[in-house]
Amino acid sequence: MNTWESIKYWLTEHPTTSQVFKYVIWVLIIIFLLQFVRRTLKKRLPNADTRYKSQKIIETIGYILLIILTISYFTGNIKDFTLAIGLLTAGITITLQELILSIAGSLFIFFVKVYQPGDRIEINGIKGDVIDINSMYTTMMEIGQWVSSDNYSGRIVKLSNAFVFKGPVYNYSQDFPFIWDELNLPVRYGSDVELAKGMVIDVAREVLSEFVQKSVKQWKHVVDKYYIEDAVVEPTLAIAMTDNWIQFNLRYIVDYKKRRMTKNRLYELVKKAIDSSEGKVQLASATFEIVNIPVVDVRTDPAKD
Known part of the structure; x- marks a missing residue:
């Protein structure tokens, strides 16, 4: 009996051997196709x-196919082709869940209008201006980090669109492109408080009048659209007594892109107004002033000299 006849005999007379042989053939075919x-x-x-990720995906799909093939051949539990396809689909879904979430996220962003190019947002702890949105990623020009205030850091950040499902998205410009900001001034005790209040309010009205006028209509739109109470968009001033000074707190509304510039302008004009008050209003500080040095009386005993 030659070799071929021996192989034929084992395949025809031993069903288990035949089943194993077919299994090996299918494994080799799958491996060849994957390669x-x-x-x-x-x-x-x-x-x-992209090449690296595609290789990992193909590798995972190969493992899933081999698992399904092994179960089909050696347990006989999976005879329904539809069930096999369902398991394969489930495996692919688990493997590509980040990709699927990213695509779903892009559709969610587009239809729900979570944000759009030009909006300033904060997502996953990263703040910046949206400069592009595609089916996979949101591209942002980063703000902050080692740079103070709302200045660009110079880094372009790409975030997976899947993050819209994983946490809050803070939008600085949607529906209401204004934010509330505060300015604190320490006024020295003994200053003319009423004069100081008048100066701060006058400066605030001068600098912020444009923002107040534009924000009134925008805020009305927000109140009509959402379940929210009406808010005061005019500058408001509150004072508090501290151990060291009278704390002036100015709360005002400002364009989200002009926050830093506006605060700088307010400080400049308030400082100018205080300097022109001829000492009636003075800013306080935490410095200490020594007004008198006590006299120390040192006596010596002549007997010991």
């Missing part, structure tokens, strides 16, 4: 990161 797809993608995908 072919991997090589093809490796040649055609120019980006290294």
Whole structure:
């Protein structure tokens, strides 16, 4: 009996051997197809990161196919092709969940209008201006980090659109492109408080009048659209007594893109008004002033000299 006849005999007379042989053939076919797809993608995908991810995805799909094939051949529990396809689909869904969430996130952003290019948002702890949205990523020009206030850091950040499902999205410009800000002034005790209050309010009205006028209509739209109470958009001033000075707290509304510039302008004009008050209003500080040095009387005993 030659080799071929021996193989034929084992395949025909031993069903288990035949089943194992067919299983091995299918495994080899799957491995060959996966290797072919991997090589093809490796040649055609120019980006290294995309190539790496595609290789991992193909590898995972191969494991899933081999698991389904093994269960089908050696347990006999999966005879329904539809069930096998369902398990394969579930496996692919788990493997590509980040990709699927990103695509779903892009649709959610588009239809719900969570944000759009030009909006200033904060998401996943990163704040910046949205400069692009595609099916996978949101691209932002970063604000803050090592740079103070609302200035650009110079870094462009790409965030997966899946993050819209994983946490809050803070939008600085949607529906109401204004924010409330505060300015604190320490006024020295003994100053003319009423004069100081008048100066601060006058400066605030001069600098902020444009923002107040524009925000009134915008805020009315917000009140009509959402379940929210009406708010005061005019500058308001509150004072508090502290151990060291009288704390002036100015609360005002400002364009979200002009916050830093507006605060600087307010400080300049308030300082100018205080300097022109001829000492009636003075700013306080936490410095200490020594007004008198006590006299120390040192006596010596002549007997010991």
